[in-house]
Amino acid sequence: MKITILGCYAATPRTFSNPTSQVLEIKNHTFLIDCAEGTQVQLRKSKVKFSKINHVFISHLHGDHFYGLIGLISTFMLLNRENDLHVYGPKGIKEIILLQLRASGSYTGYNLYFHELVSKESELLFEDEKVIVKTIPLQHRVYTNGFLFLEKNTERRLNFEALASYNIDKLYFNKFKQGGDMVLENGVIIPNAQLTFNPIAPKSYAYCSDTMYTESILPIIEKATVLYHESTFLESESHLSDKTMHSTAKQAALIAKKAQVQHLILGHYSTRYNNIEMFKEEANTIFHSVHLADDGKEMEFI
Template sequence: MKLTILGCYAATPRTITNPTSQVLDIKNRLFLIDCGEGTQVQLRKNKIKFSKINHIFISHLHGDHFYGLVGLISTFMLLNRINDLHIYGPKGIKEVITLQLRLSNSWTNYNLFFHVLESKTSEIVYEDEKVIVTTIPLKHRIYTNGFLFREKIGDRPLNVEAVQSYKIDKCYYQNIKKGKDITLENGQLIENSKLTFDPIPTKSYAFCSDTIYDESIIPIIKEVDVLYHESTFLQQEEVLAEKTMHSTAKQAATIALKANVKNLVLGHYSTRYESIALFKEEAMSIFSEVLLADDTTCFEF
């Protein structure tokens, strides 16, 4: 599982920082999460192939999380994209994007599908044979979701020596890898555990963008491998965090601790601070496994 941070700063883009956008590579699927201004430039800088992005998840309709979307959609068209593009986001996402495309006479030459999210409870929004994505309802100034990406449990690796010792025909291998027991011609039942190894452990990633401190998300993100949680402010600005419905680094770490996650990635920093190292220092007073997101940073788990 690989996470590439394209941008992770709050509010406005600067010459040295970019607003929220990141790419998750999980089970050979590339998911773009949020799309602030400059996303397509950052994709190029990080050498991420545009053609591999087929699903885009938008947390909410504040500009620093989606103002780069229409530009990216238009660039896809100029690059003669063929693949369908799926966009998952709050009510209004289809209206605001199609209005810009219509007024600029820039309709796409590929299929563009909008999956409008309105539920205030967690729901499955994407699923295939390897990955499942559910929403994480967040509390912000407008309707907002985080997203939980989970690998599905794969096939059980075949214990070749064991299978061959029982002289089992290869035509049964696929069923064995799916976890099924096998009955030999003499009627003997061979339990699957004797023919396979445990599957590779699955990985999970929870993206929690703009939100106030909210313990109601803990059951959804419990024991995930990686939690990205916004940390716009340090604890000294806790009152401002509450007023603007954002979180502090200490609060993000508290959520990570209570959810028993393996790794916490901080991001969405206010640019008022001299160094983002201050965020890690504050968070580590609560939770030990803290990583700092920064533009072009790449994490592999």
């Protein structure tokens, strides 16, 4: 599971920082999460192939999370994209994008599907044989969702040394991956545990930006491998977090601790701060495994 931070600062772009957008690579999927101004350029810098992006998830309709979407959709057209593109976001996202396309006399040579969200309960957005994606209802000034990406349980791993010792035909390998035992010609049963290893534990990624502190998300994100939680402010400016319905680094750490996640990534920093290390220092007083998002940063979790 690989996370590439394209941008992670709040409000407006600057010459040295970008607003929110990131790429999640999980089980051969490349998901784009939020799409602020400059996302295309950041994708280029991070060498993410445009053609691999088939699903875009927009958390809410504040500009620093989706103003780059029309540009990306238009660039896909210029690159002669053929694959379908699915956009998941709040109701209104379809009207906004189609209005811009019509006004500019543009079109897409590929199928563009909008999945507009209105539910304030967690709902299933996407599922295939490898991954599930659900919403995480958040509390912000406008309708906002986070997203939970879950790997499905994987198959058991073959113990090739053991298989060779029994001279077992490859024909049975899929059976063993599914947990089946081996029955020899003399009737002796070889338990699956002697032929395979336990599967790699499925990983999950919970993306929560923007939101005020709310424990309502705990049952949804419980024991996630990685939690990205906005930390717009430090506790010294907590009065601003209450006013703007954002979170502090300390509050993000409290959520991580109560949800019993493995790792916490902080981001969506207010540009009033000159040193983001302060966010990690504050969060570390509550939670042990804290990572700082930063533009262009890549993080892998094995």
